Amino acid sequence: MAKSPSTPIHLIVVLLVTYFVCTMGKSNALTCPLPPELAAKLHVDPAAIDSASTDYGNIVHSKPAAVLYPSSIEDIQRLVKSSYNCPIPFGISVRGNGHSVDGQDMARDGVVVDMKSLRENKTGIKIRVSKNHLFADVGGEQLWIDVLHTTAAQGLSPVSWTDFLYLSVGGTLSNAGISGQTFLHGPQISNVYELDVITGKGELVTCSKRNNSDLFDSVLGGLGQFGIITRARIALRPAPTKVRWSRAFYSNFSDFIRDQERIVRGGQRDVANYLEGLLMFDNGTPTEWITSFFHPTQLPQIMSLVKTYGILYCLELTKYHFIEDIESEIDQDLQQVFKDFAHVPGFIDAKFVSYQEFLTRVPNVENESQTHPWQNLFIPQSRISDFNVGVLRDIVLKRNITTGPVLFYPLNRHKWDAELSAVIPDEDIFYTASFLHTSGIDNWQVYDDQNKAVIKFCEEAGIKIVKYLADYTTIEEWIKHFGSKWTTFRERKAQYDPKNILSPGQKIFNGV
């Protein structure tokens, strides 16, 4: 039998990769030969390992055995197949942009696929039109900031965003992707037409609501458990040119939520295109989210209001301006909206900014000496006043340690597709509360304690909160989290990732 002339080199590469991976890994997780095509792309040097052992939270640290820098989708497929075919499969986590806060993007003793190497190929975002549908085919590795720039250059835009755009498309679609547009358009996972996914068996599958719908529904909000998103077809609309951006302060919680809910229940774009809320606590300096919006001369008065009331509630809404709109009419519309609202008189401000300026309002700042003990919750509307008293006033205000923005705004259930994996409260309206703490390397524990106290209070008071970007570590907690969706979630895992290879950092099927 004739031998291929490349066989000896091929064999050496296989052995070398196996050797590198096995010698540095502390467990026997990577005991199988990896494909020679991956040899140059698999890194086991300390710099690569360290980069994949931490994330934005900077609290959980977990070392992989190797990091893959793929240059093609086939590279990822090869890696998944080798784990699937290995008698002892190894875990594989995708690192979209490493902005998890609890190690969800890590793979202890397994392989982290760092998607940033795919972003070097600049062809990851393609705008298309089909049967009157406008959409962009976007690589799962792409950042939303690049989706914004590419689509805006064509006068187009996705409809549903996150507050911060240096997040990957695959990463936010594995969670939900929420922001002030969610009340009107649903989360980002409600605005996807089609996906390409590499399953835990290494198969590349195209799926949509019509085609392989089970896989499509599983992956959206699926915490990376069923497949690796390599392409998402995202709905586009004509982009607004400008945004009328307004904020108004409330000293009274009931007034604040009543006015927020009026907008959400109406759900009409002629009232607002974006709605959020920000809380200010009487604990020192205001966050940049406040100082960057209001004129410096207004700040002393705002701070004095916070001192008086302990918590100041800030309603934030925007109205989009399209090319055909007349500015003064938009102003009149907004004045009409605020006319009936019960905000503190005089404490309202508005400005016109470009659409891109508005969407890029949260800067990309990273600081390795900080930690981020965040907590994001969904709270049923029927218990929101109890949450205000028991959590905002009795825990957060009294402990007086909160740093960083606290976001608080309502969402409506009917904009979420119940078939998808994401979990939300069982009420028409629910609130999101995001405690986006920043702390030092050594003092995140006090924030973690506060986060736990919030959960304990809600449990004891019977408030059925749902954690967004959940950080559970036991199967019992996950079963409770998914509730009635758990059986389907588990069955789909068995179908699409039967060897529990994908996203071990979520600690659902792999334990601590």
Ligand SMILES: Cc1cc2nc3c(=O)[nH]c(=O)nc-3n(C[C@H](O)[C@H](O)[C@H](O)COP(=O)(O)OP(=O)(O)OC[C@H]3O[C@@H](n4cnc5c(N)ncnc54)[C@H](O)[C@@H]3O)c2cc1C
């Ligand atoms: C500063 C900041 C602001 C944020 N703002 C918002 C916000 O406004 N709204 C909001 O909804 N969220 C927000 N988030 C949370 C964000 O959505 C999550 O952190 C999410 O994980 C996206 O981050 P990432 O792209 O870096 O993904 P990673 O952290 O890298 O990955 C997250 C999870 O998704 C999996 N994953 C990543 N890529 C893929 C893929 N292609 N296919 C399958 N699985 C994949 C990973 O394995 C991991 O389990 C924010 C986070 C930060 C740090």
